[in-house]
Amino acid sequence: MTRILAATDAAASGPEHVEVPVAYDAILLASFGGPEGQDDVIPFLRNVTRGRGIPEERLEEVAHHYRAFGGVSPINDQNRELKVALEAELARRGIDLPVIWGNRNWNPYLSDALTEANERGFRKLIAVGTSAYSSYSSCRQYREDYASALESTGLLGTIQIDKVRQFFDHPGFVQPFIDGVRDGLAQVAAKGIAPEKTHVLFATHSIPSTDAAKSGPDFRGFGEGGAYAAQHLAVSEVVMAAQETQPAHSLVYQSRSGPPSMPWLEPDINDAIDALAADGIEAVVIVPVGFISDHMEVKWDLDTEALETAGGHSMFAVRVPTPGVHPAFVTGLVDLVLERRDGMPAAERPALTAIGPWYDVCRPGCCENVRFGFKPAASGVAP
Numbered sequence: 001m002t003r004i005l006a007a008t009d010a011a012a013s014g015p016e017h018v019e020v021p022v023a024y025d026a027i028l029l030a031s032f033g034g035p036e037g038q039d040d041v042i043p044f045l046r047n048v049t050r051g052r053g054i055p056e057e058r059l060e061e062v063a064h065h066y067r068a069f070g071g072v073s074p075i076n077d078q079n080r081e082l083k084v085a086l087e088a089e090l091a092r093r094g095i096d097l098p099v100i101w102g103n104r105n106w107n108p109y110l111s112d113a114l115t116e117a118n119e120r121g122f123r124k125l126i127a128v129g130t131s132a133y134s135s136y137s138s139c140r141q142y143r144e145d146y147a148s149a150l151e152s153t154g155l156l157g158t159i160q161i162d163k164v165r166q167f168f169d170h171p172g173f174v175q176p177f178i179d180g181v182r183d184g185l186a187q188v189a190a191k192g193i194a195p196e197k198t199h200v201l202f203a204t205h206s207i208p209s210t211d212a213a214k215s216g217p218d219f220r221g222f223g224e225g226g227a228y229a230a231q232h233l234a235v236s237e238v239v240m241a242a243q244e245t246q247p248a249h250s251l252v253y254q255s256r257s258g259p260p261s262m263p264w265l266e267p268d269i270n271d272a273i274d275a276l277a278a279d280g281i282e283a284v285v286i287v288p289v290g291f292i293s294d295h296m297e298v299k300w301d302l303d304t305e306a307l308e309t310a311g312g313h314s315m316f317a318v319r320v321p322t323p324g325v326h327p328a329f330v331t332g333l334v335d336l337v338l339e340r341r342d343g344m345p346a347a348e349r350p351a352l353t354a355i356g357p358w359y360d361v362c363r364p365g366c367c368e369n370v371r372f373g374f375k376p377a378a379s380g381v382a383p
């Protein structure tokens, strides 16, 4: 297993990287949540966008995506499957850690999970969030929601919530993408399309540019796109380096939702596909590198919209699978829990890029949201 630590990272990999061992009572599988029927769609969207300044037209547009799927987000069944897969892997390895599931934006809520934990006598929880990268939306907001669920249930001070490190460069997360891109490139080759006419698009969720700039801790100096862009770029390089043929590749963004006046990360995947078509590219392999399961952002924004954009140019397009319940991913998540529980030294932790392994405990100021300021957050050093 490769583990590279850049010389410039020496200061960042001090003792603060790794915490002391903790005897956890249970795993908190923490996710986004999604509607389970047509009547849930609007209340769910209100939960997600409360106070966020998302234009009404965008909400109607997104409601339409959910309506087209019967008002049911695929994310809930995917989390149920992941929970079952984690339980099976824990049992197989003889690890006695129950898994409880709670979401940030829909039933079962994080507060329901904490109530359940309390009833079952659990005091120390290790959270596994279904989100691999660093940014306000993909890390800090989870931590804020842990804190507010502790507050609303009156369990602050009774239950402790730690989290596994952001796992963007853990082999368990990256391997399924390596396998998927290999399969995708083989499909392109089988069509007789040459590597020079092929492009690999690594796709992730766009976020406001100001959030991106503040993603990760300030002292790492990641530049304009912050840790969020740097982590995605680094993972893309690892995935491409593992391929036998290496067509050109790039990082693109999807699912932008803020007002047009607010800058979000670009280019949008559909604009990128248009530009590639104009350059004579005949095939695209789309890698949903920002996501862990085939939820709505994948099913709609990639499988419906991006594939349609490619089809409009008569391009051949393949969408690579997300990690889902790939055995390497499930095993990797359990490994992440154990390294944290046992206080495994940073030098022994698997990480495929020079950026990781990421921190057990978020550093001060990490993933600040300049739009809303700091709210209390669990599993980090204040603020």
Ligand SMILES: CC1=C(CCC(=O)O)c2cc3nc(cc4[nH]c(cc5[nH]c(cc1n2)c(C)c5CCC(=O)O)c(CCC(=O)O)c4C)C(CCC(=O)O)=C3C
Pocket (backbone or CB within 6 Å): 032, 033, 034, 035, 045, 048, 049, 052, 054, 058, 059, 062, 073, 074, 075, 130, 131, 132, 135, 137, 138, 205, 206, 207, 208, 255, 256, 257, 258, 290, 291, 294, 295, 296, 297
């Ligand atoms: C970085 C990131 C991830 C990846 C990390 C992670 O996985 O956590 C992610 C995942 C997801 N986002 C999801 C759904 C939504 N996200 C929205 C809005 C937003 N997302 C943002 C960012 C992210 N989002 C941001 C900056 C906003 C603007 C509002 C704000 O500033 O906070 C909205 C409102 C409507 C809209 O504007 O699109 C919806 C409905 C679902 C569920 C899908 C399903 O149901 O299957 C999932 C997994």
Ligand SMILES: [Fe+2]
Pocket (backbone or CB within 6 Å): 205
């Ligand atoms: Fe989102």
